[in-house]
Amino acid sequence: MNEEFARLKNELDVLIEQLEDEEFFREGEDLLIGCSTSEVMGHHIGKESSMEVAEIIFEAFHQAADRHKLNVMFQGCEHINRAITMEYDVARSRNYPLVSVVPHRSAGGSLSEYAYHHLVRPVVVEHAAADRGVDIGQTLIGMHIHHVAVPFRVEQRTVGKANVTIAYSRPKLIGGPRAHY
Incomplete structure (x- = not known):
C-alpha cells in the first residue's frame, strides 16, 4: 500500500474510532x-x-458495520439520481422498490461500483431513509437520512482532502408549546 493510501486508511480508522468512542453506531x-x-x-x-x-x-465501513451489527448502504452520484446500493435483504425488509441500474465509475461512482461488486446480494434502490450517515466529499446524503437530520461532530473532519459531514436522525418534535417531550 502506498503512503497516500496508508494515510487515508489511518484517517478512516481514526474517524471510525472517534465515532465508536461517541457511541454513534x-x-x-x-x-x-x-x-x-x-x-x-x-x-x-x-x-x-x-x-x-x-x-x-468500503472495507473500513463494512468492517465497522459488521462489528456494530449495522446495515451499511452506499450512495451513488447524481448520474444515477443518488440511488443507494445495499443488501437485498435490507431493501426488502424496508419495502424499498428496487431499480434497474448497475453503478459504475462514471455513473454511480467508484464506491457504489465497488459496493455493488462486494456486497453479498447487492441491489439498488432510488430512495432510502437511513438512521445515520457519513458524507465524505459533500455528496449530499441528507436526502436519504430520516427526518430530522442532526449534525454529529468529531475531531476528524477530513478524509484525505475531502470534508466529512456526519449526521444522525431523531424523531420530529411536534405539538407546539404545550407538548412534552
Whole structure:
C-alpha cells in the first residue's frame, strides 16, 4: 500500500474510532455512506474517481458495520439520481422498490461500483431513509437520512482532502408549546 493510501486508511480508522468512542453506531440501524473518491484525492467531484480509494473506504465501513451489527448502504452520484446500493435483504425488509441500474465509475461512482461488486446480494434502490450517515466529499446524503437530520461532530473532519459531514436522525418534535417531550 502506498503512503497516500496508508494515510487515508489511518484517517478512516481514526474517524471510525472517534465515532465508536461517541457511541454513534447503533445495532440494527441503517448507516449510509456517501463518498466522492475524487474529492478524497483532492480533485473536483466526479473527475478522478478511484477504485483503490473506494476499496479502502468500503472495507473500513463494512468492517465497522459488521462489528456494530449495522446495515451499511452506499450512495451513488447524481448520474444515477443518488440511488443507494445495499443488501437485498435490507431493501426488502424496508419495502424499498428496487431499480434497474448497475453503478459504475462514471455513473454511480467508484464506491457504489465497488459496493455493488462486494456486497453479498447487492441491489439498488432510488430512495432510502437511513438512521445515520457519513458524507465524505459533500455528496449530499441528507436526502436519504430520516427526518430530522442532526449534525454529529468529531475531531476528524477530513478524509484525505475531502470534508466529512456526519449526521444522525431523531424523531420530529411536534405539538407546539404545550407538548412534552
